[in-house]
Amino acid sequence: MPRIAGQIDLAKGEAILDAAIQVLSERGLSASMEEIARRARVSKQTIYNHYGSKAELIAALVDRRVADITAPLEMPGADEHPEEALASYARIMLRALVNPRASALMRLYIQGATEAPDVARAVFEAGPKASRARLAAFLARETAAGRLAVDDPAQAAEFFGGMVAGTYQLSELLGVDRGLTEPQIDHIAAEAARRFLRAYGV
Amino acid sequence: MPRIAGQIDLAKGEAILDAAIQVLSERGLSASMEEIARRARVSKQTIYNHYGSKAELIAALVDRRVADITAPLEMPGADEHPEEALASYARIMLRALVNPRASALMRLYIQGATEAPDVARAVFEAGPKASRARLAAFLARETAAGRLAVDDPAQAAEFFGGMVAGTYQLSELLGVDRGLTEPQIDHIAAEAARRFLRAYGV
DNA sequence: TGTTTTTTGGACCCTCGGGTCTAGTTTTCG
DNA sequence: CGAAAACTAGACCCGAGGGTCCAAAAAACA
Secondary structure (H helix, E strand, O other), rough: OOOOOOOOOOOHHHHHHHHHHHHHHHHHHHHHHHHHHHOOOHHHHHHHOOOOHHHHHHHHHHHHHHHHHHHHHHOOOOOOOHHHHHHHHHHHHHHHHHHHHHHHHHHHHHOOOOHHHHHHHHHHHHHHHHHHHHHHHHHHHHHHOOOOOOHHHHHHOOOOHHHHHHHHHHHOOOOOOOOOOOHHHHHHHHHHHHHHHHHHHO | OOOOOOOOOHHHHHHHHHHHHHHHHHHHEEEEEHHHHHHHHHHHHHHHHHOOOHHHHHHHHHHHHHHHHHHHHHHOOOOOOHHHHHHHHHHHHHHHHOOOHHHHHHHHHHHOOOOOHHHHHHHHHHHHHHHHHHHHHHHHHHHHOOOOOOOOOHHHHHHHHHHHHHHHHHHHHHOOOOOOOOHHHHHHHHHEEEEEEHHHHH
């Protein structure tokens, strides 16, 4: 965030963040401030006017993008049939996770895990952990309503999350895949939901 | 690998690789050659006698460690009951993947995915991909024998792999967890195998 | 033992990149 | 319009690190 409330151009601050996210995604943590400045069509000094250092710039960037991760985690509506709710949850997850942009960011967090463990932890808790917790709560609710038979909701949630995202996400992180098409997403989501229901149905 | 067959000390080459793997795991791709030399109790020049550059050193290191990834992927024996075979497969996978050393290496590959895509691809194909392929073949065999009802073995294998490794691996990559204890591994493996059998049983 | 090769440690070169400084221009606002 | 604050372009400082060089010590080998 801009350090002073004076006449600083807020829009430039945003442009810098946008450029930073681009360049860092492409080049990793070792991206240079010069290239970020060039991409943002801004002088290097201006970056230092807005964010005091490279570390602060990255922190600001993470703060802003954590919201993007957290957003698509909304729980499936409790009124649907559990199978459809699970499939819809899976679709949301796949769309959010298995694409080049999300993977580039995730790679960034992983890269920083050693130097800035608190950042990585925050991302983990705002992302996967929160997501699984909501899913677990949903599973517990459905079990109480007699529509599912889940004895350990937390573990079941991890299983389902892993089924859906596991391999695809790893291959994306290694840069092997080119993302999934919408029909592929539909198919995986539907199939995962169907199998999960067989495994945990009443 | 050592470049000349002369009087070069082969053991030193190994010591260098060992040190390199340690330091790179801790510090990431940006680890300095000086620290590797220090850790290997060797002069920097000696490293350059054995491996021409930092890139070559890392390539040699990856070559040697790919074997370690591939090793523990042996398929469960076909004579066991499928549930026990799956549980054993899951245990092997968890032990191999969810520990600080393996995660540090995987982080390295992910970090290099942008600069050296071929390396990342090789790791992926020698590791997860080969593992899933063997599991899929096993599932197909068991289905042919009438002990399972798997219509799409490749997808089922990804589901099982994801269930077992998915979340735990991601949290390790982000440096959040401290690995799993042996009883935890047993429990997860057994439960995953049990649920998978309910989902895909005859 | 003498020759050849390797190893060592440390100085050294050079590039890259974070961060600062400056001088001049543009913007904002009273 | 005039003053204060921001912005720009680019030079600049400095530390880090890849890679090379060198003279002396240590092995290896015949």
